[in-house]
Structures are given as structure tokens and as C-alpha cells.
Amino acid sequence: MYELLQTISGPEDVKKLSIDQLHTLSTEMREALFNRLTKIGGHFGPNFGMVEAEIAMHYVFDSPKDKFVFDVSHQAYPHKMLTGRWQGYVDDAHFVEDSGYTNPNESEHDFFNVGHTSTSITLALGLAKARDLKGTEENIVAVIGDGSLSGGQAMAGLNVAGEMHSNFIILVNDNEMAIAETHGGLYKSLQDLRISKGTSPNNIFKTLGLDYIYEENGNDVESMIAVLTKVKDIDHPIVVHIHTQKGKGYAFAEQNKEAWHWCMPFDRKTGLPTVDFGPEENYLTLTQNYILDKAKMDPEFIVITPAMPGAIGLQPEQRAQLKDQYLDTGISEEAAVSIASGVARNGGKPLVITNMTFLQRAYDQISQDICINNSPVTMVMNFSSFDGLTDVTHLGIFGLSTFINIPNLVVLAPTCQEEYQTMLDWSVNQTEDPILILIPGNGLTHRAVDTNYVDLKYRIEQQGEKIAILALGDFYQKGQELAQAIENEFGFQPTLINPRIASSVDEDLLENLQINHELIITLEDGVLDGGFGEKISRFYGAKPMKVKNYGLQKVFYDRYDPAKLLEELGMTTPQIIEEIKQMI
Amino acid sequence: MYELLQTISGPEDVKKLSIDQLHTLSTEMREALFNRLTKIGGHFGPNFGMVEAEIAMHYVFDSPKDKFVFDVSHQAYPHKMLTGRWQGYVDDAHFVEDSGYTNPNESEHDFFNVGHTSTSITLALGLAKARDLKGTEENIVAVIGDGSLSGGQAMAGLNVAGEMHSNFIILVNDNEMAIAETHGGLYKSLQDLRISKGTSPNNIFKTLGLDYIYEENGNDVESMIAVLTKVKDIDHPIVVHIHTQKGKGYAFAEQNKEAWHWCMPFDRKTGLPTVDFGPEENYLTLTQNYILDKAKMDPEFIVITPAMPGAIGLQPEQRAQLKDQYLDTGISEEAAVSIASGVARNGGKPLVITNMTFLQRAYDQISQDICINNSPVTMVMNFSSFDGLTDVTHLGIFGLSTFINIPNLVVLAPTCQEEYQTMLDWSVNQTEDPILILIPGNGLTHRAVDTNYVDLKYRIEQQGEKIAILALGDFYQKGQELAQAIENEFGFQPTLINPRIASSVDEDLLENLQINHELIITLEDGVLDGGFGEKISRFYGAKPMKVKNYGLQKVFYDRYDPAKLLEELGMTTPQIIEEIKQMI
Known part of the structure; x- marks a missing residue:
């Protein structure tokens, strides 16, 4: 089943294969992805979409001399399989050895632990800058998804790259999605570029001073080899814009890209999860219900999220129902909280939702834009507990100490369903303080509670x-x-x-x-x-x-x-x- | 001397004036700026360059119904004079009443306390979003300088604005400068737009989905009235790109824009400061000397700054001397520290410099990109003391508690010149830990010190x-x-x-x-x-x-x-x- 894959101890073995064998390899790699993901879950769509591109990367470049940086690194499973780690996909006993993200402790082919978006360009720029200081000549490749481009750090990185005068390759993996649909004006430009096969004059990358090349067939290994061969050893920065299909190779995932960005263990035939999701009612469903009810009753209420409606499981149909009372700012926590401050300052009632680990990206904006201005913004954070996400890049355990020391910010820690609900509604309606509410990590419990928070006492x-x-x-x-x-x-x-x-x-x-x-x-x-x-x-x-x-x-x-x-x-x-x- | 200015109790009085009177008003306003700035210092270049634009804004729009948000708000003095606060400029006894930044406590024409860059677009987007929820119809205008556009939050804001379907005006004040020279690929595009009078197809704003109009004569009040009248009450987002001269109206400032971004009290005739700068040798000169010496000796050493070489007083000629061992990332702390992590990971020795208050913008990147990866980056922060910048938006007093709680980050607090110098050199050369060094706020003192920090003990x-x-x-x-x-x-x-x-x-x-x-x-x-x-x-x-x-x-x-x-x-x-x- 994994005949070719089992021969790949590193990139040098990829280079030995014929094009036909590379096709076979891609099939085996998808089987290996199925093996791991049906059993323990993980990032599905990003990896299924990038199999061919990453085979081509290892075929054309010489990792680890040439250096790849994967944004968020949730699309790096194919890369990991090709750099000696295929056992973590084909052999259940080895699953635990593979972190699901790039990890320098696992392999010399990985340069960073990465799990937050929009950082690959700047991290890779650093590698390139050090290369130039040292006078070596390797290729540096930053891989980034179209969704992650909406993050300010990615755009700032493109801007810095636009002033470079040495080798730097930015591989933009355009699968027309963030986790949910993409948001922002730049996505019309990317669409123009796709439709025109890269010839539209409306080119965000060129406006940032970068050379540019387009490849429509991002899921074709030959096309990818051709385009990467063209840019290898280039002497200036260039964007390689490739078009891929998220979830490629699995009908359910190709059809419902958002649901299949990440998966629980599932049955391959039906696409249905094989593990219990827990009780039907939980803190997330409570939050969803509150949002939908509140939006109906109160036209000044708005939900704002930095591309993380899934933080509280807000489904596409619920978002549609919210209409203009729902704002996805793209993957920019900075924009989300700053916009929320403006909404509050002009009499609206903003509720910001995401996962705790991501909120720290907006530390300065929470301090300056919200708290100095004392804007009554409510922020509700999921995975604030030690008993939540346990990957080193996604820990919620720093949230408390990060945010309780900012003046004017009231951090509420509810202890049960009743307290959570009353705190949430009280917070959204009050006009005095910026409020951060920590969603409990220990499941719904019930208690009779005192609902008077006005004096903010123990x-x-x-x-x-x-x-x-x-x-x-x-x-x-x-x-x-x-x-x-x-x-x-x-x-x-x-x-x-x-x-x-x-x-x-x-x-x-x-x-x-x-x-x-x-x-x-x-x-x-x-x-x-x-x-x-x-x-x-x-x-x-x-x-x-x-x-x-x-x-x-x-x-x-x-x-x-x-x-x-x-x-x-x-x-x-x-x-x-x-x-x-x-x-x- | 201030005959017209003294009649301006608010924007309604600006609207009554003839064009000739507006010209006279602009002259009086520059005199008022001279009065305040020669005596107590403050932001010079940004305000001298925006006198005509802000007169036109108040002539055309109806503040505070129409709402202005000024980026960093260090160019808002003319706006403040026109909204009942001219006494803070013409009358020494009233100087203290004016904060030097926009401030809602001072006036209903100010909506936010602002002092960090690149936030005006997102803050104004929030005002606009609330307006749309409430169903009112005022104009919302975000003012932003070309320098601030390099900040990721500004670009993320442009991206979100690109999806709006209601009134939103982004006034881009292009004076071809940040505090220092601008950096990044986008500035070539802005130059193309200036040269082509806005007709170049290479248009960053259009690629982000925005309508666009160019005005070359940003320092001409009639031209500015004409272009703003054109966009007033527009039903979609538009960028008004204006070209102004930083420091307009004072020869010294027009010639040396960086030195005159901000000024100490000075003599108008000579342009020389009238206050003592303190001792010739201080922590900043020590740092400059260290940087220049180290760069000469060690080709792997690099200084990285998010557009704040002035944080340690690094002059243009010193930057030129450093050549490729100096990197200005534009106003993006996120990019600066993330790039530094990449440099360290590839064997370089990065030193990041800026003011403490700005570093918190990179909180997430310090945690994720640097500290999880344990990249040996050195960050040296000026104004880390309570005895430094005292504006609410620029306080250094939060730096300690913000950063000492991030795992793996070693925060060093030197107590004298000898300790600072040995810590700085030790930190740059070590390869184990990310290090943040707090520049003492109490002036050079001397002591005999123990230079062994390897065990990191008290x-x-x-x-x-x-x-x-x-x-x-x-x-x-x-x-x-x-x-x-x-x-x-x-x-x-x-x-x-x-x-x-x-x-x-x-x-x-x-x-x-x-x-x-x-x-x-x-x-x-x-x-x-x-x-x-x-x-x-x-x-x-x-x-x-x-x-x-x-x-x-x-x-x-x-x-x-x-x-x-x-x-x-x-x-x-x-x-x-x-x-x-x-x-x-």
C-alpha cells in the first residue's frame, strides 16, 4: 500500500523517482493521510490540497540546505512524510511522534515551531537575511495560504520582501479559503489573478514591489515542478501564486471545505465522525444561541471575529442569518479588536470571538485602542483552559496572566452555565468597561448564582x-x-x-x-x-x-x-x- | 497676530471664511504652531504639513457629526486649533491643556486617544460599522500617513474596508516619509502613483478593493476643498491620496524632515534647540557605539528596527555606515521581531531596537516566533522607565510585567553603565536565550560589576x-x-x-x-x-x-x-x- 512512500527516507529519494512514480507517491501519501486522519483527526483540507506542491518542492529544491517555512504549518504533513517521518502517518504506533506542525525537534528540515498564521514570510525573511550576512546561497521558500495573507504580519512581510535584492521565494497557496470563507478586498484581486491566469494588472504582489508568476495547476506535480524549477536560484524576491483545491482527493472535503479544514476521527465511507462530540448543549451552543437571539432583538449588536467563527462553532447558516451583524475581519486579531473599539465608541455593542491563544496577537490593540479609550467591548474566548488545546503553539494557559494586568480591562471568570450566561448578557449591554470573558474549560455545570456584577466584587x-x-x-x-x-x-x-x-x-x-x-x-x-x-x-x-x-x-x-x-x-x-x- | 484664528470656536466658523481668509488662517495657524513648538517642543513636521488639509476637512465636512480619526494623531494640532483649542497654541498658559494627541476628554471632535501607529483605519471602520447598524448617515474619515501604511494593522484595515458597501473615506497623507525614510516595496508604488498623478495601474489601494482618487496639491487649501467635496457623502469606501510636504513652511524642517519630525524647544532663527540635551555620553550613545563597533567586527551582526532608529538616536549617516547590517522593517514591530527570530535561527546575531511602548505590538510574535523557538534574539528597549515618556499612549511602565511572564524570555535589568554594556555584548553573542534588555531611565551611573550572567542569578x-x-x-x-x-x-x-x-x-x-x-x-x-x-x-x-x-x-x-x-x-x-x- 505504501511501497514507494516507505522508500522515502528524505528528499534525495524523492528526486530519484520518475514522474509516474511521483504520481503514485501522491496517491500513497493521500492514503497515508487518510490512515492518520480517520484514526486521530487533524488538519485535513490544507494537507490534501498540498500533496503535489510539496512533492514538487522536495523534487526541485535541496532541503534542508534550501529552507522551507510553512505558514501555520498545518499544511506540512506531506513535507513531513517526505523528510523521514512517513511512519507517523502509516503506522498507528508512530502517530504520537508527529506533532502535526513543523517542529525543529523532529527534523532538520523544519526551522520553526509554528501554529499562528501569517508569520512564514517574516520568519523566512529572517533566514534569508542571515544567509546574505553569511554569504551563502541557498534558496529560501516561504509557503503561505491565501487566507493567511489577510493577516497584517503577512502583508508587512510582503512589504519588507519588496525591498530585498537576493533570492526569496514566496509560494502563495491559493485554495480560495481561509478556515471559513476568505474576507477582504484583496480576495477580489486574487480572483482576478486566477481568472486572468496571472495577467491581471490588478496585482497586490506587484504593488508591493515583488516579481510574480502564476501556476493554475497547483495539484499537478509536473506543472509544479516546472514552475519551481523556473524560480529556483532566482536572484530576487518572487511570488509563485499557485491555485490548488483544498481537500483534494476526498469528495466530502472538496464539497464542504470549511467543515473539512480540520477533522475529528471519521469513517471514510460516510465522512461521519467516529467519536462522540460530547453533550449537545455546551458553552459554545449557549453562545451561539445568545448571539442569534441578541442580534434579532438588538440592531446595535454585532459579532466580530478574526476569521474564527469556529471558535464558538458558528456555522455558515448562522452567519448568514446574522447578515450585517456579523463581521469577519480576515485573520487579523488586530483589526478585529480595533474595529470593535470603534463600534463601541459609536454606540454599537460589539462581541469579539476567537480562541484565547490568538487574542494575544492583539495585545497592543487591546491595551491602546480598547483599554486606554475604555471602550465597552466584550471579548469571549474559547480554549482559555489548560484542559483544551495542548499543542505548544495553541495553549490557552497564558491568557489570564497576559490580560489581567492591562488597566481598565475587566476579566471575568464564570464558574457555571448560569454565571456565564448572565455575565455575557450583562457585559454586552453595559457601557462602562472593556470586558474579557473566559469560557470555562470543564464543561457545563449548574449552580444558583448571584447575578449582580456591577460592583465587580468577589x-x-x-x-x-x-x-x-x-x-x-x-x-x-x-x-x-x-x-x-x-x-x-x-x-x-x-x-x-x-x-x-x-x-x-x-x-x-x-x-x-x-x-x-x-x-x-x-x-x-x-x-x-x-x-x-x-x-x-x-x-x-x-x-x-x-x-x-x-x-x-x-x-x-x-x-x-x-x-x-x-x-x-x-x-x-x-x-x-x-x-x-x-x-x- | 491671530486675528482670524481667535474667531474660530469650532468648524462652523471655518465654513464662514472666504478662500482668501482660509489662506490667512493657514498662516496664522503656522504662527501658532511656531509659538507652541519653539517653547515646549512637540511634533513638528507632521503638523506643518497638514495645515491646509485639515482646514479643508473642517470646511467640507461637519465634525463632530462627520467623524475624523487621525493616525497616531501627531498631525492633529491643526484639527485641534479648529475645534476650539487654539488657545493651547497661542497662549503659553494654556499649553498644558492640550495633550498633543487627539483626546476625547478635550473635545467632542476627538474620538480616541491615539499614539501608536496604523490604527486609524480600523478604528474608523468601527465607527462606520456602528453608523451602519444604527442607520445614520455621517461621513467617516480615517487620516493616515504613508509611513503608517507599512504597519500590518493598516493594511489589514484596508483589506477589511475593501469589502464595505457604505461611506468610508481614507485620507492618505503622503509626505514621502515615516519618522525616518520609508521602507518597503509599497513605497515604490506610492511613488509611481505620485509621478503618474494617480493614474499608474500599479495601485495598492485598488488591489485591496478600494476606489481611489489622487490630489497632488495637498498643501493647497482650494485643491483640498475640491477633492474632499467630491468624495463627501460617497456611498462606498474610497482612498483620497494626497501629496503634502512634511514640515511645510519652515526651511530647516523642509530640508531635514527626519530631524524635524519632532522637536525640542528651539530658536526659530537658527533652528537650534534652546534646552540642554543632557550629557554627551548616555545609554543611547553607548548603544550606538556598540552597534557600530560590533558591526565592523562581526559580519553576522544585524540591527533591526520597526522604523524607530531614533529609539537609540541612530543617525542617517550611522545607518548608512551599517549598510546591510541595518534593517528597517517599516512600522511593523511584528515583522521586526519575527525576522529577528529567522536571522537567529540561521546563525545571525540580531539586535532589535525600539521604544518599550511599541514592543507590546509584537507580543504574540515574541511569544510564538521567538520564545517557543527559543531564538537567541536580543531586544534593547528605550523608555522602559516611569521616568521617560509620560503620555498615556507612550508609557514604558507596562513593559516589565508584559514581558517577564513569557516563558523562555530572559529580561535583563542593568543597574549602571558597566552592567548595561557587558549585558548587551554578552546577550548579542550568546546562542541560548531570547533576551530583552531594559535601558535604565535614570542616566549613566558607574559601578564595579560582576560580569558573569551565565547562570542568570541575583x-x-x-x-x-x-x-x-x-x-x-x-x-x-x-x-x-x-x-x-x-x-x-x-x-x-x-x-x-x-x-x-x-x-x-x-x-x-x-x-x-x-x-x-x-x-x-x-x-x-x-x-x-x-x-x-x-x-x-x-x-x-x-x-x-x-x-x-x-x-x-x-x-x-x-x-x-x-x-x-x-x-x-x-x-x-x-x-x-x-x-x-x-x-x-
């Missing part, structure tokens, strides 16, 4: 003595468990507090705790450095109160088991109980 | 007892002063520690302090939230050690007096001594 959920537990957001349930364990172990009831507001210190409440407590325990779903707990430690620093902060370390964890990680960090309830014995 | 500079002072970076001298005051007041010598590394906790050293200390005092030149001191508080949280953190509050301070602020925060030495009396 809430005592259980009044006790000696020990007070401040259990933030989706670690509230861990706080409940710990409170019960303390009562069982030590025979007294501790105080349990739901801080609700992660970004401020409720000084009155903390003052009062000194009356009948000797130990404060903070629990937070994020790194401790710069986080919530440290503020509590600072508050009590010179007072006779012991404080112990539990949370994650300042580390780029990669593909961890969440339960095991908690244990390694000494954060299970029995471990904390043991530590308490030393402290009281 | 250093005990004075071994004492009872109280240990951890005085970080340029607050080290305050630590020295406090140590002496403690000895004088309490009769014992405290321990004085120079942490040197702001981003990690030296646990062994802190453990040992417990032997003969009861109080730890931390001093840091930044906000406490997420900062250095909180990590020390966390370390000792459950231990019987008192900790008191001194630093700034999580507040957007604006135009403060540094000395007064310290006193308000209780951070003078006598105030700390009084607090110590309560704690020991």
Missing part, C-alpha cells in the same frame, strides 16, 4: 474558618472538592470564594478574611507568573497570613495529558491536602 | 541582616539610598540585592535570606500587577517572611510629574522608612 460562596479557598473560574469546582476534602480531613469547614473578577483584588473582602483565617489557597487555570494568585500573595505580603498559589508553571508545555500535568504540579486534591498539613 | 551587593532590599534595574540606586537610610534610622545594615534578571526567581538565594531576615522589600520601575515583586511575594507566601512590593499601580497615568508620582505612591525613601516602622 463572592463568598461558603463562609467557613481557618482556610479560605479562592477558586477562580473553571477551577471553582476544584475548590468545592478541596473544601469538602478539608472538612473531611481536618474537621472544620473552610471558606470558599468565587472571585468572578480575575483582574482586580477585592481588598475589603481580603481584609476581612484576616479575622478568622490563617491560610489562603488560590486555584487558577493558568500560569502563576503574572496571574491571579500572585496578586493575593502581594496583598498579604507584609501581613501575618499564609498564602499558597496553585496554578501552572511558566513553561511552554507541549501535547500533555491534562490530568497527568495536574498531578505533576501537585495540584490534585489529595496532594494539596498533604501540603496543607505542612502549612497549618 | 547578586548580593551588600550582605546585611533583618531587611533585604531587592532593587531592580534602574531602581537599584533607590535601593542603595534606602539601605543607607535604614542603617541611619535603625542602626543595622540591611542586605542589598541586585536581581539583574527580572524574569526569574532565584530560589536558592531567597531560601537563604530566611536565615537572618524578616522583611523583604522589592523596588521596581514598573506596574506591580504581573511584575517582579509579586513573584517574590508568591515565593514567600506560605513562609514566615514579610514581603512588601513597591512599584506603580495598574493605571493609565497621563502626563504626570515623575517625582510627584513617586511621592503619591508612597515610594520616596522617607515614606518607605515610615512604612518599615510599621512592619518590623
